[in-house]
Amino acid sequence: GQNIDQPTEMTATEGAIVQINCTYQTSGFNGLFWYQQHAGEAPTFLSYNVLDGLEEKGRFSSFLSRSKGYSYLLLKELQMKDSASYLCAVMDSNYQLIWGAGTKLIIKP
Amino acid sequence: ETGVTQTPRHLVMGMTNKKSLKCEQHLGHNAMYWYKQSAKKPLELMFVYNFKEQTENNSVPSRFSPECPNSSHLFLHLHTLQPEDSALYLCASSQDSGSYNEQFFGPGTRLTVL
Numbered sequence: 001g002q003n004i005d006q007p008t009e010m011t012a013t014e015g016a017i018v019q020i021n022c023t024y025q026t027s028g029f030n031g032l033f034w035y036q037q038h039a040g041e042a043p044t045f046l047s048y049n050v051l052d053g054l055e056e057k058g059r060f061s062s063f064l065s066r067s068k069g070y071s072y073l074l075l076k077e078l079q080m081k082d083s084a085s086y087l088c089a090v091m092d093s094n095y096q097l098i099w100g101a102g103t104k105l106i107i108k109p
Numbered sequence: 110e111t112g113v114t115q116t117p118r119h120l121v122m123g124m125t126n127k128k129s130l131k132c133e134q135h136l137g138h139n140a141m142y143w144y145k146q147s148a149k150k151p152l153e154l155m156f157v158y159n160f161k162e163q164t165e166n167n168s169v170p171s172r173f174s175p176e177c178p179n180s181s182h183l184f185l186h187l188h189t190l191q192p193e194d195s196a197l198y199l200c201a202s203s204q205d206s207g208s209y210n211e212q213f214f215g216p217g218t219r220l221t222v223l
Contacts, residue, residue: 004151031209042111042199042214043152050209087152095207096165099152 002026004100006088011106012078020073020086020103028093034062034073035087037102043087046073075105083107112136113215115200121221122190130185130218132200138213140206141183143175146197146217158183159206190222 003025012018024032031050035043049055049064049071061074075082088100113134122128134141143155157165158177172194174186183200197217203210 008149033211035214040216042113042216044111044214045211048209048211089152091209095209096154096157097152097212101149101151 002090002092002098004088004090004098006086006100006103008101009104009106011108012075014078014080014107014109016078017074017076018078018105020075020088020105022071022073022088022100024069024071024088024090024098024100026090026092026098029066030091030093030095032062032064032071033089033091033097034071035089036084037087038084046086078107080107080109111213111215113200113202113213115198115215115218117218118216119219119221121223122187123223124190124192126187126190128187130187130198130200130220132183132185132215134181134200134202134213134215136202136213138202138204139180140203140210141177141180142201142203142206142212143183143185144199144201146199152199156185157206164206187220190220192222195220195222 006022034046037043047062054063059076064071085102087102089097140159145153155169156175176184199217200215201212203212
């Protein structure tokens with residue numbers, strides 16, 4: 001079967017760094033997505049990785065290792081507005097997105 | 110504002126009611142999706158339309174009936190739902206469904222079935 005695992009909840013301090021991990025087992029791989037979803041709002045696209053390595057975009061970076069079936073989202077200089085759920089999703093061989101259950105990130109002052 | 114709108118934002122219905130959810134995208138995309146989001150569970154893909162043709166139906170019960178009259182509009186018709194159908198229903202769109210394409214989501218309809 002297809003499976004995406006990510007922690008249910010994480011807590012971090014304002015101004016700090018947090019890493020949210022995602023491991024996956026899917027039938028085929030056409031890239032990995034990270035989305036951010038604030039409570040009561042639409043998920044919004046953060047990043048897409050299809051090749052191994054680190055992609056940096058401002059305070060957010062995303063890493064992929066296809067051989068390990070592993071990705072992480074790194075958030076630096078945390079701000080209160082970063083409190084949200086972070087969703088990991090893998091595009092399988094049929095170009096369908098397989099989603100993790102999301103990681104709820106709580107930022108404390 | 111993602112360019113995808115959904116109405117209504119909240120809906121409470123009885124098990125014998127018939128209601129419809131509406132989604133509209135203003136992005137010129139050709140693919141549209143319905144997802145179900147339940148608390149602490151992964152997003153579940155329900156239906157996919159590509160160029161107005163339904164390409165996926167992920168074993169969704171017949172009490173959910175999609176309709177895609179054109180590439181900009183998508184409906185989900187609801188009939189004789191069960192309490193376990195209570196969830197957030199998200200609509201999304203992308204350029205097309207057959208390759209890498211970022212999906213843009215609407216804010217969702219929070220459905221409660223009594």
